[in-house]
Amino acid sequence: MPHEEGTVGRYLMMESSSRCVVPPATEPLSLEEVKEHLRIDSSAEDALLQMYIEAARKVCEHNTARALITQTWETTFDRFPGPVLEPSGLDGELLTLSRTATRTLREGLAITLPKGPIQSIEAIRYRNESGDWQTMDQDAYIRDHVAGVDRIYPGPAGWPEVDGLAGAVCIRYLVGFGGRWATPAALRVWMLLRIGTMYENREKTSTKTLSRLPMMDRLLEPYRLSIY
Known part of the structure; x- marks a missing residue:
């Protein structure tokens, strides 16, 4: 079910696991x-x-x-981030989002990677509802850098649906200050x-x-x- 717009709800904490796949040279x-x-x-x-x-x-x-020296990391999630929609009014109707709530919804859709400084996003791969691995186009997501932290937001189409099994989302990214003297x-x-x-x-x-x-x-x- 796609993430519905114009409603409020709560957000599930996203559990992740990370590993270095290409160590520093x-x-x-x-x-x-x-x-x-x-x-x-x-x-x-x-x-x-x-x-x-x-x-x-x-x-x-x-x-x-x-990361001090350039290295490649992978972080896996069970799903893409998004709200768990639920009725907010006493009569069971879903409330219209205010401007502040819209910002909250946007932040709730963001992926924050656990390692920096990020040089580039190499690939965002996911296992679709049929169980097949797909790679997102680079124009399907937006990387935003604020106060030293990189966040990844979905494009207008939102995050794709996954099969609901563990490790359905895998992000590979390049991190580090650069070479020895860049540290x-x-x-x-x-x-x-x-x-x-x-x-x-x-x-x-x-x-x-x-x-x-x-x-x-x-x-x-x-x-x-x-x-x-």
Whole structure:
């Protein structure tokens, strides 16, 4: 049943799952930068430091909801967003939308992806009511960027219907600041400090020291995405 216009209702929360399908080709920090920061001349611990670089980058990405280096992600939903229509008046009649309610309806139709900054939408695929996978035309949806957050809205035809089974909508998109030197300096510094803390505490069994870094974590604040 198509999403009906001119009515009000409630909105279901859309559950999603996301995964990186094409990892970054490089890291925001080189091994040489990290060794210089830690004052290490030997190559005996190079493999360990490489793991620390990757781990620090992933923690940074998790804490900010941003990808640092260009990478490809896929997010799947069970359906496209839309209202669950229900009577709003005491007499069971559906109420006419006000201008404010119209904006609410528009926001209720938006898809917000959980990772940024988005470079491009590679494809929006969905499983139609017959169970066949289809790819939406690029002119069938609109990408809107406001306050650092990307939202995807349907075109005039609305979102297509899906078969109602799990994972019926799959969006593939390119995210990241770009290459190594496109990563903001504050995030690179945070990684260096995090790696230094991990290296200094590599023999300790307690994670107490690692978890209490409030001053360091302030470097992340300007870059945290408020997705929802």
